[in-house]
Amino acid sequence: MALGEFTYRPGRGQYLDAENVGLLGHVLAFGDDDALLERLQAYRHTGRPGYPVSTMWRAFQIKYLLGIRFNRDLIAQLQTSPALRSVCGFGDVIPHESAFSRFFARLANHQQEIESIQTRLVEWIADEIERQKKAGTIRDDSPPLGEVTAIDSTDLPSHASIRRKPHTDPSARWGHRTPKFSLSANELFLGYKLHSVVDVNYGVPLVDFMLPANESDSPQLPKLVELLKDTYPWMEPRCVVADRGYDATSNYVFLENQKLFSVILRRNTDRDGDIYTLDGRPRCVGGEPMQFVHTDPHHGHLFRCNPDGCELKGKSPWLGPSCVSEHHEVPAGDPELLRKVGRLPRASEFWGWIYRRRQSIERLFNSLKHSRLLTTHRYLRRRKVRLHASLSVLTSLMTMLGRLTTGDYARMRWMRLTMSTVAQMPTMRAA
């Protein structure tokens, strides 16, 4: 049986052959963490004699790696597959469902340790990318991890019963569903949002935090960038990409002060009379949007009247088809121009090229939902939902590392994580 055919089917035993088990073991090894296991070991004195914590920790990672929804299904899988038991370290007896719930609840006390595993995995991926660049398996002009990042949030509903008053999750809040996932723009959901930073070239989730769903996206951008810089001081981010939900002047100013290019879609908030188009082009004397020519290091972005002509065409004997309107825009130090024209000019092809790479964060969120159970859980309250989201991200990183280290992308697909082909990234030019 090929790994690609290994899918989870409730109620049916799964067969893992030696090769598959080897691969699963290879991936699980990335999640081994002494600091976390030592902390968890401390609980052993308080309860009944149980199973080694490393065994339970592995079982939970398998649950996310294979996309097994409920603990009872995980138990059924372990019961039917000796290979799966052995890769976790269980003997013939599998703990009761309540032991799994208790373990998860304890794990939720160690969010910090879980997050440091996440950080370590990202560092590992960055090293592996650089190693493979030297080895020639990844193009040596590929960007380093973290150079261009995208910021976005995804809905994370609570499993609270909303029929009961008050509803059963006191830390959850009502928020608007992200429009792309609902038909009505005003559909509400109860729960949280996961705010994330993702490397757009490799599709690697770098940092994230979870907030109640009523917190809006835009103010989270500076916090996410600061978290990114604190978590990975070695990283050299150069550009942040985001959708129009983050289009706020304060964000452009923040990114400019951080020496980061912003590639954020503009909302159409300005009424008639704005001389700038939404793609950042000023209008010429004749009222037509001008063309972006190039960026001059001394004079800023050069715009010129469309050579096909504008309203002033032929109006005057000394004018050609165009009004010969030429104009430099200097966004540095001007918050409105930073937003409307862009430090990296919105009108440039390069801007559009980078913005299109934002889809890698959408791809990651979809993958977390479809293969990592992100939105199909039964947890209540911030701590548990947070842990659940972290495990979802953590196992994605493990799969990614597995793919990178084995170079066996086809076989790793069963753990379902798309890794975007390394982009051919034009060199970032300073404006």
Ligand SMILES: [Zn+2]
């Ligand atoms: Zn003109």
